[in-house]
Amino acid sequence: MRRKEFEVENREEIEAFLREKHDGVLTFRGSDGWPKAVPLNFVYHADAIYFHGSKAGEKMRGLADDPRAEFVVYEAHAFIPSYFSDPVRACPATVFFRSVRIRGTVSQVEDLQEKAGALGALMAAMQPEGGHAPIDAADPRYVPELKGVGVLRLDSESVSGKFKFGQNMSGKKREGVLAGLENRNWPGDPETMAWIRAKAPHDSAGR
Amino acid sequence: MRRKEFEVENREEIEAFLREKHDGVLTFRGSDGWPKAVPLNFVYHADAIYFHGSKAGEKMRGLADDPRAEFVVYEAHAFIPSYFSDPVRACPATVFFRSVRIRGTVSQVEDLQEKAGALGALMAAMQPEGGHAPIDAADPRYVPELKGVGVLRLDSESVSGKFKFGQNMSGKKREGVLAGLENRNWPGDPETMAWIRAKAPHDSAGR
Numbered sequence: 001m002r003r004k005e006f007e008v009e010n011r012e013e014i015e016a017f018l019r020e021k022h023d024g025v026l027t028f029r030g031s032d033g034w035p036k037a038v039p040l041n042f043v044y045h046a047d048a049i050y051f052h053g054s055k056a057g058e059k060m061r062g063l064a065d066d067p068r069a070e071f072v073v074y075e076a077h078a079f080i081p082s083y084f085s086d087p088v089r090a091c092p093a094t095v096f097f098r099s100v101r102i103r104g105t106v107s108q109v110e111d112l113q114e115k116a117g118a119l120g121a122l123m124a125a126m127q128p129e130g131g132h133a134p135i136d137a138a139d140p141r142y143v144p145e146l147k148g149v150g151v152l153r154l155d156s157e158s159v160s161g162k163f164k165f166g167q168n169m170s171g172k173k174r175e176g177v178l179a180g181l182e183n184r185n186w187p188g189d190p191e192t193m194a195w196i197r198a199k200a201p202h203d204s205a206g207r
Numbered sequence: 208m209r210r211k212e213f214e215v216e217n218r219e220e221i222e223a224f225l226r227e228k229h230d231g232v233l234t235f236r237g238s239d240g241w242p243k244a245v246p247l248n249f250v251y252h253a254d255a256i257y258f259h260g261s262k263a264g265e266k267m268r269g270l271a272d273d274p275r276a277e278f279v280v281y282e283a284h285a286f287i288p289s290y291f292s293d294p295v296r297a298c299p300a301t302v303f304f305r306s307v308r309i310r311g312t313v314s315q316v317e318d319l320q321e322k323a324g325a326l327g328a329l330m331a332a333m334q335p336e337g338g339h340a341p342i343d344a345a346d347p348r349y350v351p352e353l354k355g356v357g358v359l360r361l362d363s364e365s366v367s368g369k370f371k372f373g374q375n376m377s378g379k380k381r382e383g384v385l386a387g388l389e390n391r392n393w394p395g396d397p398e399t400m401a402w403i404r405a406k407a408p409h410d411s412a413g414r
Contacts, residue, residue: 023283023302025232027244035242037234039281039306072244076230082330083338090330090339091352095230099246123289123297131290132297145298 014100014161017073018044022126024073026051026154028106030062042071043122048153049102050109050118055150060108063152067105071154074099077165078192084180085173092173096192100161102154109151112137118151165192165199174200221307221368224280225251229333231280233258233361235313237269249278250329255360256309257316257325262357267315270359274312278361281306284372285399291387292380299380303399307368309361316358319344325358372399372406381407 023041030036038059040051049071053059063069075098082093109115116137123135135142166174178196181189230248237243245266247258256278260266270276282305289300316322323344330342342349373381385403388396 022286023281025234025244025279025281027232027234027242029236029242034275034310035234035236035277037232037244037277037279037308039279039304041302068241070242070244072232072246074230074232074246079229079333081334081336081338086339088340089348089352090326090334090342091349093330093334093339095248097246101244103241119297123300126286127288127297127300129288131288132293132300133295135297141296142298145296 013163014159015044017075017098017100017161018049019125021073021075024071026059026069026071026106028059028062028069029066030058031065036062041122041126042073043118043125045118045121048155049104050122051152051154052119052122053150053152055148057150059152060150063106064108067107069104069106069154071102071104072099073102077188077195078181078186080166080177081180085169085176094164096165096195098161098163100159102156103158104154104156106152106154109153112143112146114153115146115149115151116142118153119146119149163195163199165195167199167201220370221366222251224282224305224307224368225256226332228280228282231278233266233276233278233313235266235269235276236273237265238272243269248329248333249280250325250332252325252328255362256311257329258359258361259326259329260357260359262355264357266359267357270313271315274314276311276313276361278309278311279306280309284395284402285388285393287373287384288387292376292383301371303372303402305368305370307366309363310365311361311363313359313361316360319350319353321360322353322356322358323349325360326353326356370402370406372402374406374408 023039026038026040028036036058042049042051076095078096080094080096082090086092116135120135133141137146166177178193181193230246233245233247235243243265249256249258283302285303287301287303289297293299323342327342340348344353373384381403385400388400
């Protein structure tokens, strides 16, 4: 994806997130005119986002009428309770997260080699240990399924990332949250603490 | 929510899922005409879905123009590798999941008591241990924030749930998946095995 497309976070962080995650929500206008939200597995491959599914579903119908779509990938890293930074009011309670939104148009992939490449990349991402014959458009064990499966490609027009880890907190509040996470020590908390420190403004110690 | 609204799973299972989860993706038509996908925390409260956020964002603008929306809540329970049921082909690889989609219209909540009730329910869901003063529309410590925060209510028109745990597998494939999960034993796998058994057709042993 082209650098100019990235609005908030940098290209490397957004691409790493898209490689790490395997599901998101695809949004489009349904053929009944209502907005639709469909959770899907995906793979970021060859500069695009690929999905697969039935050729005869609401996605195919809606996107054939209007190919404009947005796909969002989200990970909640840590709930931050209010009392980490405020002994009285509930207001500071929040969630630290990463999200990426990709706006673009969706096409149905017809070429069997492109289908095989996308599905092979999806398998490599989700089942990296292997344990299956390579997906090959020339392999008769795969040809009927490759012809039958619907594969969609989202070509991005714009990509924006939002990684929220307390960047706008005062240094004092940040220290309170870091101390609270260290004390709580839930499974994801050490990683969240690393993100908070990585995203803190360089002058935060003095604020 | 009314019983007739539930299409796939039963009311109790869908409501339990909505109480258990705290985030999802809200989909609507943006004021630029493009579909939008926004990850949000939510609470299922008083027969509706409530969100909060800035009063001046894209959500408020888009939903003021067209209040139709869909909200989806999703949980991926287990990746099922192809080799659990097929030694050669990649095709059976899948993910077992729960998802609920809620279609309806979104209104901005202006009443401070309704706002306080929704935000209090959100805190009770996400911070059940307490540790803050109760959110009360008559408490001067909360009034300015209650006036300033945007609160949205999604009133459902239809709700559908999809809980995928191999219901359509043959008995033999189901046994292969159960054996594979038992052997793999990742943190969520025992729960997934319980879902598979709970959702298996009653006659599956003979298939």
